[in-house]
C-alpha cells in the first residue's frame with residue numbers, strides 16, 4: 001500500500017477519472033489482498049460485519065450483480081437487493097423516492113446499475129452514503145475497468161507502457177469509456193477500433209487513444225485486446241449489416257489472434273456472443289482470461305466495498 005493519502009478515495013465511485021494512478025494502484029493492491037479470501041475453505045472475513053449494502057439493479061446483470069453480492073457476503077455485510085421489475089418503481093414510484101425509502105432502513109452503501117447515464121452521480125449528490133456505480137447507460141463501468149486492470153497487472157506485471165487494443169462498439173460501451181480512462185491513467189498506449197458507425201467523435205482528443213476503422217492496425221503487436229459486445233440495446237437502428245458480416249470484419253479469430261504480441265492476452269467483459277465478437281476457439285484458448293476477469297471482479301468489489309463502505313483506517317480484518 002503506498003500511503004494513507006492514496007487510500008483516501010472519494011465518497012462515491014462514479015468513474016475512473018476521479019482517481020489518481022496512486023489511488024488505482026491502492027485499490028488493485030487491496031483487491032490482491034482480498035483475492036486470497038476467496039481461495040480459503042471458509043470464504044469469509046468480518047471486515048463489514050453489521051453493515052448493510054443495497055444492490056439496486058435497474059438493468060439486467062449477471063457478473064456485476066452476483067460478484068457485488070458475493071463480495072459483500074465474503075466481507076460479512078448484509079445485502080438487500082432491489083430491481084425495478086419487482087419493486088414499486090413498476091407502480092410509478094420515482095427513483096429518488098425509492099432511494100429515500102431505502103435510506104429509511106439505514107444502509108451503509110448503495111451499488112447501482114441503471115440504463116440512464118448519470119444516475120449514480122444523481123444519487124451520490126443526494127444520499128449521505130457511498131454510491132458505487134455498477135454501470136450507467138453508455139457512460140461508465142468503473143468496477144469493470146478496475147477488474148480489467150487487475151487482470152492485466154497479474155499477467156503482465158504492470159500496465160504502464162503496454163499496447164492495449166479495444167475492439168468493437170466503442171460509441172455505446174461504458175466498458176470502453178472507463179477502460180480508456182483507467183488504461184491511460186495507468187500509462188498504457190490505447191488503440192480503439194470498430195465500424196465507423198460505432199466510433200464516437202473526438203475519441204483521440206478526449207481520451208488520448210489512436211482510432212482505427214479496421215481491427216488489424218489496433219491488434220498488431222498488442223499486449224492486450226479487450227473485445228466488446230455489440231450494445232444492441234443502446235443502438236438506435238442497425239449500425240452494421242449483420243452479425244455474420246461483423247464477425248467477418250471485426251471478430252477475433254485465430255488469424256487475427258496471431259497479430260498480437262506472442263504473449264498477448266484476450267479480455268472481454270461478458271456476456272460474450274461466441275461466433276460474433278470472437279470464435280469459440282479464441283474464447284477457449286489459453287490466451288483468453290475471460291473467466292479470470294470474473295474471479296477478479298469479486299476481489300475488486302471486495303476492495304471497493306472495504307475502502308468506501310468500511311472504515312478506511314481500520315485493519316482489513318482478514319482473519320476469519
Ligand code: CP
Nearest residue numbers: 061062063064269270
Ligand atoms: N461485465 C458486465 O457488466 O456483465 P453483466 O452485465 O453481466 O454484469
